[in-house]
Amino acid sequence: MRFALVLLAVSVALPAQTRSRKAHEHGSAKVNIAFETAKGSPKGVIEFESPADGVVGFEYEAKTAADKAKVAAALNTLKARFAEMVILPAAAACKVTNKSAKLEAEHHDAKQKGAKQEQHSEVHAEFDVACAKPLSGLEIRFGFMKVFPKIHDVEVALLVGDQQASADVENDKGVLKIAK
Amino acid sequence: MVLLSLAYHSLKNRVLTTALTVFSIGLSIALLIGVENVRVGARESFANTISQTDLIVGARGGSLQLLLYSVFRIGAATNNITYQTYEHWKNHPAVAWTIPYSLGDSHRGFRVVGTDENFYKHYRFRRDRSITFDSGRLPQDVFEVALGSDVAKTLGYKTGDKIVITHGVAAAAGRGILDHKDKPFTVSGVLTKTATPVDRSLYIPLEGISAVHIDWTDGAPPMPGEEVPAEKITKQTVKIDQITSFLLRSKSRIDTLRLQREISTYAEEPMQAIIPGLTLQELWRTIGYAEDALTVVTFFVIIVGLLGMLVSLYTSLNERRREMAILRAIGAGPFKIISLLVLESFLLSIAGCVLGVALVYVLSVTFQPIVEQHFGLYVPIQPPTSTGWIYLGAVAVAGLIIGFIPAWKAYRNTLSDGLSVRL
Numbered sequence: 001m002r003f004a005l006v007l008l009a010v011s012v013a014l015p016a017q018t019r020s021r022k023a024h025e026h027g028s029a030k031v032n033i034a035f036e037t038a039k040g041s042p043k044g045v046i047e048f049e050s051p052a053d054g055v056v057g058f059e060y061e062a063k064t065a066a067d068k069a070k071v072a073a074a075l076n077t078l079k080a081r082f083a084e085m086v087i088l089p090a091a092a093a094c095k096v097t098n099k100s101a102k103l104e105a106e107h108h109d110a111k112q113k114g115a116k117q118e119q120h121s122e123v124h125a126e127f128d129v130a131c132a133k134p135l136s137g138l139e140i141r142f143g144f145m146k147v148f149p150k151i152h153d154v155e156v157a158l159l160v161g162d163q164q165a166s167a168d169v170e171n172d173k174g175v176l177k178i179a180k
Numbered sequence: 181m182v183l184l185s186l187a188y189h190s191l192k193n194r195v196l197t198t199a200l201t202v203f204s205i206g207l208s209i210a211l212l213i214g215v216e217n218v219r220v221g222a223r224e225s226f227a228n229t230i231s232q233t234d235l236i237v238g239a240r241g242g243s244l245q246l247l248l249y250s251v252f253r254i255g256a257a258t259n260n261i262t263y264q265t266y267e268h269w270k271n272h273p274a275v276a277w278t279i280p281y282s283l284g285d286s287h288r289g290f291r292v293v294g295t296d297e298n299f300y301k302h303y304r305f306r307r308d309r310s311i312t313f314d315s316g317r318l319p320q321d322v323f324e325v326a327l328g329s330d331v332a333k334t335l336g337y338k339t340g341d342k343i344v345i346t347h348g349v350a351a352a353a354g355r356g357i358l359d360h361k362d363k364p365f366t367v368s369g370v371l372t373k374t375a376t377p378v379d380r381s382l383y384i385p386l387e388g389i390s391a392v393h394i395d396w397t398d399g400a401p402p403m404p405g406e407e408v409p410a411e412k413i414t415k416q417t418v419k420i421d422q423i424t425s426f427l428l429r430s431k432s433r434i435d436t437l438r439l440q441r442e443i444s445t446y447a448e449e450p451m452q453a454i455i456p457g458l459t460l461q462e463l464w465r466t467i468g469y470a471e472d473a474l475t476v477v478t479f480f481v482i483i484v485g486l487l488g489m490l491v492s493l494y495t496s497l498n499e500r501r502r503e504m505a506i507l508r509a510i511g512a513g514p515f516k517i518i519s520l521l522v523l524e525s526f527l528l529s530i531a532g533c534v535l536g537v538a539l540v541y542v543l544s545v546t547f548q549p550i551v552e553q554h555f556g557l558y559v560p561i562q563p564p565t566s567t568g569w570i571y572l573g574a575v576a577v578a579g580l581i582i583g584f585i586p587a588w589k590a591y592r593n594t595l596s597d598g599l600s601v602r603l
Contacts, residue, residue: 032437034433034434034436034437035433035434036432036433036434044433044434045434045437047437157455157458159234159433159436159437159455160433161433162231162232162307163457164455164456164457164458165457165458165461166457166458166461166462168465
């Protein structure tokens with residue numbers, strides 16, 4: 001019975017796969033920080049994900065030159081000022097070695113006849129980080145609102161060695177401590 | 181020293197009131213420290229159950245449900261994933277190892293877990309401890325089973341015993357949907373105690389789970405005469421179709437994030453990959469509100485206990501007017517009278533703290549096995565946490581401060597009593 005039910009459940013769930021949508025909440029963002037280890041000279045990666053509204057200010061497709069310029073400027077600001085948003089401990093002397101940021105659009109079909117097609121877009125950015133000194137026992141702080149005032153609720157995940165921690169950073173308040 | 185002796189003898193003189201006051205403070209302290217110990221113990225117990233696992237992967241659904249069902253064997257069952265999908269991720273270049281789990285069957289109320297040799301090789305708990313055997317070895321044949329230490333202890337099994345697993349989850353033998361009586365398992369070994377839910381499960385090869393259902397059709401057992409005898413089933417003849425979930429260790433922590441994203445967007449099957457430490461934090465955040473409410477209630481209980489002490493000291497003052505007047509007459513100054521009452525109050529609260537901590541230990545020793553048996557939670561018996569010490573200190577100081585109220589009253593009494601003609 002269990003097997004039959006499971007097969008049924010899987011077969012029912014399969015078609016939903018292609019229509020599933022990611023969570024999209026304006027004002028929020030997600031940051032993942034991963035370092036292989038906190039000792040020695042740690043190397044890691046930081047990922048940033050946010051609805052485009054928080055970074056660019058709108059989510060429709062940029063067609064005019066002015067809108068395209070706005071998108072480019074916002075992404076450049078994100079790349080240039082990311083160190084102010086995720087403030088790695090100064091004592092570890094970390095540097096961003098590689099950065100990338102892009103805008104991804106997600107089209108949703110109109111549910112009713114005559115309705116406009118709904119569009120969401122998201123900003124994805126990735127930063128490679130190399131630190132000169134250990135991160136053990138140090139703290140990571142945040143300053144998203146100073147750069148993008150609309151981003152006030154950020155879910156931060158931290159993986160360092162075997163440490164798995166998270167923080168809900170609201171209005172830039174919140175600290176993540178790296179284990180010793 | 182004289183003051184201490186006076187306070188001690190004065191309290192001793194009113195032994196019943198003193199004992200009741202100390203008992204009421206002790207009970208409230210036991211509640212406060214007990215709640216704190218259970219909170220910290222439960223968190224440690226959960227966190228220590230799984231170590232060095234980067235991701236838990238299963239069918240798409242609730243992340244908490246996947247964690248609780250796969251690792252702690254509690255809560256509602258999750259959907260299964262195909263074995264084909266499992267093999268895809270197992271062979272992914274960024275994956276160091278995987279441990280598959282197939283759940284759904286049981287034996288006399290204990291969960292049966294289908295897994296492979298990777299469980300014995302790679303599973304870690306309490307940071308870096310691995311699975312070891314008290315006796316015997318890991319299951320190699322399709323119909324062999326390794327027992328968690330609690331299972332072996334509770335049911336009195338040893339290596340070589342034959343057991344029958346039950347289809348579905350049943351509280352006791354015979355109460356399940358159906359017993360797989362035609363395909364008994366032989367105990368190949370008993371695991372060393374881990375003080376985690378590992379102790380409360382039975383471990384059979386993945387092929388074993390498929391083997392007991394090999395002759396089933398549409399979720400129903402075979403008709404008489406259509407059974408496939410256990411002797412004809414080998415690892416090679418059994419095909420594994422699906423598993424419940426799997427634990428995954430990536431080659432680097434940076435890969436963990438990428439793997440999580442890849443798995444969550446896997447086009448072939450709707451899946452989710454959760455980071456156990458983060459999901460546990462999500463769980464603590466969820467139940468944090470209930471914990472806060474409980475702490476507030478225990479604080480009120482402490483306040484009631486301290487107020488009881490105040491009432492007891494305050495009402496005793498009338499009976500002690502002569503005692504105070506004599507003390508004043510033989511030269512005790514106002515400071516001495518105040519100090520005596522404050523010291524009595526302080527001693528009562530300290531005695532209450534000591535009794536409370538002792539009660540916590542007695543209750544912990546008594547109920548630890550019961551809590552572990554029924555809830556799968558191992559609450560360690562340990563000294564009060566740093567927060568617990570702060571609570572104890574706060575109660576002692578509160579007792580000291582509260583002592584000033586009857587002390588002031590006693591001082592005022594001695595003044596008027598000393599001037600009055602009749603006592």
